[in-house]
């Protein structure tokens with residue numbers, strides 16, 4: 001069985017992606033930061049779906065911790081490699097820039113953008129050796145359009161989209177595709193506290209997305225059917241910004 005790593009796989013969009021990839025036959029490595037119970041629940045759902053997986057807890061914003069966890073995994077699985085990587089873990093800390101503390105800016109950049117470097121780089125070598133890989137980065141509408149109150153988050157996600165396009169050109173010859181998806185509003189813990197009734201008035205489809213509607217697109221990009229798509233950023237926003 002081939003392996004897929006989903007960062008932030010314990011909850012929300014990451015969990016939905018993990019389940020979709022599990023149904024495609026992947027064994028799922030569920031990364032998360034602290035929520036053991038949620039991660040266990042994702043694993044149980046993966047097993048119910050007929051696949052298997054394992055938990056790999058590390059903080060994607062911490063380079064040493066991330067590299068150590070991935071090297072340990074590889075040492076324990078000398079015959080295997082991670083062929084699908086979904087860089088999904090993310091946080092938001094919204095504030096107007098004039099009020100934004102350095103810690104709010106740095107944490108969001110570290111978790112949403114530097115994590116791309118921390119997680120992807122250690123896995124690239126084996127994808128190149130096997131001449132196959134799928135890397136999917138969870139961006140956001142905020143990184144395409146820029147949203148007020150999110151200078152930190154928009155910068156991180158915009159940077160992630162640019163890195164997606166750059167890496168796609170570096171590794172295309174090795175049969176590795178690199179794409180991003182940019183969801184609008186998705187019903188997860190992350191949007192708790194937002195006024196859905198008010199915000200949905202701006203969305204042509206008049207509702208927030210379900211996590212599985214994002215996962216469906218990620219699963220397609222991860223599939224063999226998406227073999228000629230690379231360097232793209234696919235919007236999943238109900239028409240909010242087209």
Ligand code: NAP
Pocket residue numbers: 007008009010011012013014031032033034035036038058059060061088089090091111112138139140141182183184185186187188189190191
């Ligand atoms: P969520 O429900 O808040 O889940 C966040 C996930 O990321 C959890 O699994 C969490 O682990 C993990 N995580 C957070 N910080 C981490 C770290 N430093 N190291 C490892 N794991 C970490 O969020 P979501 O809505 O599913 O968002 C998933 C991705 O989609 C994010 O990149 C987000 O920016 C993006 N996105 C979301 C929306 C939306 O409307 N929801 C829209 C556009 C883009 P624990 O469970 O251990 O905390």
